[in-house]
Amino acid sequence: MSGELEEITLRPIGFVRSEIKRRERRDASGTVAEIVLEPELTEALDNIDEFSHIIVIYWMHQSRRPAPTKVHPRYRKERSPVGVLASRSPDRPNPLGKTTVRLVGRNANVLTVRGLDAIDGTPVIDIKPYIPGLDAVADARVPQWMMEN
Numbered sequence: 001m002s003g004e005l006e007e008i009t010l011r012p013i014g015f016v017r018s019e020i021k022r023r024e025r026r027d028a029s030g031t032v033a034e035i036v037l038e039p040e041l042t043e044a045l046d047n048i049d050e051f052s053h054i055i056v057i058y059w060m061h062q063s064r065r066p067a068p069t070k071v072h073p074r075y076r077k078e079r080s081p082v083g084v085l086a087s088r089s090p091d092r093p094n095p096l097g098k099t100t101v102r103l104v105g106r107n108a109n110v111l112t113v114r115g116l117d118a119i120d121g122t123p124v125i126d127i128k129p130y131i132p133g134l135d136a137v138a139d140a141r142v143p144q145w146m147m148e149n
Contacts, residue, residue, distance in 0.1 A: 012123035053130035063095035
């Protein structure tokens with residue numbers, strides 16, 4: 001691959017309704033939110049409620065632009081920064097967020113979920129079912145500083 005990368009255009013499929021109104025660090029594991037999809041995608045949700053969890057991919061629209069190349073991750077006690085791509089910082093070259101959430105229910109084109117850390121009004125890019133055999137890695141390794149929080 002050589003030369004310039006071509007631009008990609010994404011169209012949101014819906015948006016988030018949440019009690020989280022601004023960017024802040026918080027535990028969202030108990031937060032109940034709604035994902036409101038475009039009405040023409042209602043049929044695309046058929047059978048989604050057979051899954052206990054889904055993966056939500058969203059555009060972190062309140063990220064800093066341009067993104068820094070180094071950040072201080074919240075889990076790292078020492079003050080030396082790491083590369084932004086070695087972190088979960090919301091300030092990224094392409095501010096895509098990904099969260100696995102519990103699917104609480106569905107009503108037509110609206111999904112109710114628990115554990116979504118997205119801000120109210122966040123554009124949703126895609127939804128995928130969580131499949132344990134595909135989405136969990138048994139022998140994953142993380143740096144020691146991630147385990148010290």
